[in-house]
Amino acid sequence: MAPVEVQLQPTSGPCEAYNPVSCAASTGAYLAYLPVYLGMGGIGGLARWCPLWSRQVDLLLSRHPAEVLGDVSGAANDLRPGADDCDQFTPGDDTGPPFSSPLDHQQLAAVAELNLGNVVAARAIGNADGNGPFSLAYLEQLRENLWRYAGDYGLAAGAAAEWAKLQPSSSQAPVEEGEIAFLRHRYDQAATYFAVAVNRSRYVQGGPTDDQAGALLDQGTALAYAGRRPEALAILATANETAIRAYEADPSDSSGTQLAAYADEEGATMLLDANDPDEAAEDFAVAADSARRAGLGNAQTAAGAGLNLAVLDNNYAIAELAVGDPSAAVTLVQTSIDQDPGDAIFWWTEAQAQQQAGHRVAAIAAYRKALARDPTEFPAANNLGVLLLDRGNVGAAVSALRRSVGAAPDYATGWFNLAVALGRQGPLHVFASEGALARAEELNSSLAKRAPKPYLDNAVYLSHLDLSKPLPPKWTFAGSQSRAPIAAAGLSTILVMTLTLARSLAARAGRGDPKKWLDTFERVERRLDLKVVRGPALAVAATLAFLLWPLHTGTEQVWAFLVPYTVGLAILIAVVFTTRHLVARRTHTHMHEETWLPGVGLGLILTIVGFGWTPLPIIRAGGKAPALHWAAPTALATIALVLLLLAAWLQVPVTRSLGAAALVMAASLLTPVKPLDGATVGDTSAGALPSIAVLGTAILVLIGLL
Numbered sequence: 223m224a225p226v227e228v229q230l231q232p233t234s235g236p237c238e239a240y241n242p243v244s245c246a247a248s249t250g251a252y253l254a255y256l257p258v259y260l261g262m263g264g265i266g267g268l269a270r271w272c273p274l275w276s277r278q279v280d281l282l283l284s285r286h287p288a289e290v291l292g293d294v295s296g297a298a299n300d301l302r303p304g305a306d307d308c309d310q311f312t313p314g315d316d317t318g319p320p321f322s323s324p325l326d327h328q329q330l331a332a333v334a335e336l337n338l339g340n341v342v343a344a345r346a347i348g349n350a351d352g353n354g355p356f357s358l359a360y361l362e363q364l365r366e367n368l369w370r371y372a373g374d375y376g377l378a379a380g381a382a383a384e385w386a387k388l389q390p391s392s393s394q395a396p397v398e399e400g401e402i403a404f405l406r407h408r409y410d411q412a413a414t415y416f417a418v419a420v421n422r423s424r425y426v427q428g429g430p431t432d433d434q435a436g437a438l439l440d441q442g443t444a445l446a447y448a449g450r451r452p453e454a455l456a457i458l459a460t461a462n463e464t465a466i467r468a469y470e471a472d473p474s475d476s477s478g479t480q481l482a483a484y485a486d487e488e489g490a491t492m493l494l495d496a497n498d499p500d501e502a503a504e505d506f507a508v509a510a511d512s513a514r515r516a517g518l519g520n521a522q523t524a525a526g527a528g529l530n531l532a533v534l535d536n537n538y539a540i541a542e543l544a545v546g547d548p549s550a551a552v553t554l555v556q557t558s559i560d561q562d563p564g565d566a567i568f569w570w571t572e573a574q575a576q577q578q579a580g581h582r583v584a585a586i587a588a589y590r591k592a593l594a595r596d597p598t599e600f601p602a603a604n605n606l607g608v609l610l611l612d613r614g615n616v617g618a619a620v621s622a623l624r625r626s627v628g629a630a631p632d633y634a635t636g637w638f639n640l641a642v643a644l645g646r647q648g649p650l651h652v653f654a655s656e657g658a659l660a661r662a663e664e665l666n667s668s669l670a671k672r673a674p675k676p677y678l679d680n681a682v683y684l685s686h687l688d689l690s691k692p693l694p695p696k697w698t699f700a701g702s703q704s705r706a707p708i709a710a711a712g713l714s715t716i717l718v719m720t721l722t723l724a725r726s727l728a729a730r731a732g733r734g735d736p737k738k739w740l741d742t743f744e745r746v747e748r749r750l751d752l753k754v755v756r757g758p759a760l761a762v763a764a765t766l767a768f769l770l771w772p773l774h775t776g777t778e779q780v781w782a783f784l785v786p787y788t789v790g791l792a793i794l795i796a797v798v799f800t801t802r803h804l805v806a807r808r809t810h811t812h813m814h815e816e817t818w819l820p821g822v823g824l825g826l827i828l829t830i831v832g833f834g835w836t837p838l839p840i841i842r843a844g845g846k847a848p849a850l851h852w853a854a855p856t857a858l859a860t861i862a863l864v865l866l867l868l869a870a871w872l873q874v875p876v877t878r879s880l881g882a883a884a885l886v887m888a889a890s891l892l893t894p895v896k897p898l899d900g901a902t903v904g905d906t907s908a909g910a911l912p913s914i915a916v917l918g919t920a921i922l923v924l925i926g927l928l
Contacts, residue, residue: 255439255484256401259370262329262363278330283372287334329356329364336361359388366398375406393422397437400444409448416441435465435481442485446492458489483512491537499544506538532561536568539575548578566596573602577678582609593625600630601679604639608676611643619643619676627658634665639676652785656876758839761817762795765836768829769883790880794887797861798838798854805853806843813843813850818897825890836890840897851899858888 281290328347335344341358348356366381379402386395400415419437427433438461445454462485469478490505513531539554552575558568573588589606592599607622620643626636637658644655663670769791770784799815806813821837828835843850865881892900 255436255481256404256443258405259367260398262367279368282330282334282337282368285337287337290334291331332356332361333365333368336365357388359385359392362388363395363398366402370402370405375402378402379406391422391426393419393426393433393437396422397440400440404440404444404447407447409444410450413441413444413448413450416444430464430467430471432465432468432475432477432481435461435468435478435485438464439481439485439488443488446488451492451496454492455489458485458492461485462489479512483509486512487534487537490541494537494541494544499541503538503541503545506534506541509534510538532558532565532568535561536571539571543571543575543578548575551575552579564595566592566599566602569595570599570602573605577605577609582613585609597625598629600626600633600636603629604633604636604679607636607643608639608678611639611646611676616643616646620647627661632665634662634669635677635679637662637665638669638672642674642676645674649785656786756816758799758815758817760822761815761837761839764817764822764825765795765838765887766791768825768834768836769886771829772834786876787879790876791883794858794861794880794884795838797857798887801853801857802841802850805850806847809847809849811843811847811850813841813847815839815841821890821898834886835893836887838887838891841899842897848902851902855888855891855899855903858884858891862888 278290281287332344332347335341335347344361345355345358348354362381362385366378366385369375369378369381379399382395382399382402386392386399389395396415396419400412400419403409403412403415416437420434420441423431423434423437438457442454442458442461445451445457448454462482465478465481465485467478469475469482472478486505486509490502490509493499493502493505510531513534535554536558539551539558542548542551542554552572555568555571555575558565559572562568569588569592573585573592576582576588577585586606586609589602589609592602593606597603603622603626607619607626610616610622611619620640623636623640623643627633627640630636641655641658641662644651644658647655659669766788770788802813802815805811816839818837818840821835821840825835825837838854841847841850862881862884865877865884869878869881891898892903894900896902
């Protein structure tokens with residue numbers, strides 16, 4: 223959904239995403255009061271039946287003024303059957319060219335002479351109509367709007383500056399300078415020009431006037447686009463008050479109420495974006511009332527005055543959604559759709575309103591209509607996918623969500639929901655789901671802690687697309703949005719488990735309290751002589767259980783994470799057995815592996831309190847056999863480093879989790895307490911090296927470098 227603002231410029235502004243209200247929306251703009259150019263002197267518009275006139279304008283724009291002077295008679299034939307020549311059409315006649323009168327040709331010739339540097343000749347052309355020579359200030363204004371029409375705002379600014387020098391008391395000159403600055407996205411500069419215009423208007427015209435209200439409206443809009451919201455709201459309130467007082471002074475002129483409607487609408491849209499929907503709804507209601515008072519009660523008359531009621535109703539509907547009245551929102555946005563059924567934004571708002579009203583079938587249909595009109599509305603595709611997923615239509619949901627991330631590859635919400643949807647398609651889609659989840663967490667690290675449930679996009683998107691102007695070339699909704707990726711920190715389970723490394727290595731000296739109470743446990747165990755659990759099976763089962771326990775909170779998709787993670791843990795445990803047996807065979811050492819019950823107890827306690835420690839099977843061998851005790855910790859630490867480097871590169875959560883698990887397993891084996899490997903390794907000359915390596919790797923993980 224989107225509140226809409228519309229400007230007359232063929233360029234798109236920056237877009238920001240907010241999360242202030244409980245409705246997804248895309249705000250636009252309708253800034254018809256800030257035109258791209260003024261159609262004066264026959265400049266601008268489409269003269270398709272008078273190609274010679276269009277050619278003359280094009281020659282002037284392409285810097286060939288001398289050729290323009292070769293034929294400015296205006297006697298070119300109209301191409302339509304039965305028509306005489308282009309001069310018979312007058313401004314405002316929509317059956318012919320917008321401007322093509324003898325005066326227009328004179329003004330075009332005067333601008334051509336001015337561009338050639340012939341100031342006297344340019345001014346003299348005005349004598350042809352009997353009203354005396356053109357003023358140089360007027361010619362500069364003509365030239366300024368010619369360059370604005372062409373989109374060359376640099377040259378336009380230069381002409382406007384010349385005009386302002388020639389007429390230093392004019393209030394219109396700084397208005398047009400401000401409009402050019404606004405079109406160049408120099409909003410602070412535009413606000414300054416408009417402030418000057420307001421001041422001059424007050425000195426020249428005295429009491430409240432429509433010109434003052436218009437300049438204040440322009441200033442408030444520029445401040446809003448500059449991000450100076452409090453100042454903008456204050457200026458817009460002043461614009462509204464000035465417009466109303468101007469209307470009260472002359473009720474026969476409805477311009478004041480039109481300007482008041484503009485000011486209320488712009489302020490309301492700002493309040494909506496600022497997460498103040500209650501006051502925004504009030505201002506939208508007042509704007510609608512002002513439009514009716516100005517005689518703009520229907521779309522046609524409103525459009526003639528530059529006010530788009532469809533945009534106003536759409537934005538009003540979003541405000542009603544934000545305050546929790548979806549029924550009112552449905553009524554308002556359906557009015558917008560009636561006026562412009564081809565607008566994708568209106569259908570997006572309709573979908574959200576129907577969704578909040580509990581009409582999910584109607585919402586799905588509206589989302590589909592929005593996407594049919596603009597396939598790049600990625601939040602609409604996301605919400606469509608979530609609704610389809612909730613209805614059990616997993617295949618269609620996956621298609622919609624792929625469409626969402628296809629339109630916006632850095633859209634974290636879409637990737638997360640796609641991961642959930644793919645996970646529900648079963649184990650054959652595990653790796654695709656895991657890849658989607660990795661991308662989501664890379665873009666937004668907070669998603670690592672989110673339960674695997676699809677969620678709707680409740681952001682308000684400020685598109686700044688000006689619907690009063692032509693759609694910019696190659697404009698897409700997705701392209702108008704600016705989203706900065708958030709550095710991923712990995713799964714919360716990794717951080718929980720790696721925190722235990724410092725705990726387990728704190729007893730490196732081997733003479734502290736941990737050794738005393740673990741030795742006590744071992745003595746009790748030997749007295750009980752529990753031969754039934756002496757084999758390694760219990761240790762293996764406990765290791766798997768303790769490493770899988772952090773996942774019971776459901777922060778990962780079942781198929782997408784649990785299956786590959788469990789398989790990976792089994793492989794790591796197999797590596798422990800394999801390396802030990804290979805080294806034992808190579809060194810001709812007799813050994814057997816068994817469960818160490820105190821380790822199981824320690825692992826259980828640490829896992830329950832939120833840390834991790836794995837009771838892998840211990841080695842019973844003749845003599846110290848240092849090589850045998852080195853084998854498993856070294857292999858696990860090496861694998862951990864490789865996996866974590868891959869995870870830092872590929873950003874796949876399961877790879878990172880397995881790397882952390884290998885790190886925890888290595889740290890557990892290196893605990894310097896008999897009969898663990900760490901006690902024997904610590905007695906060798908290089909005994910501290912594996913512990914230091916594991917500790918260093920853990921630190922890199924914790925600070926986010928791995």
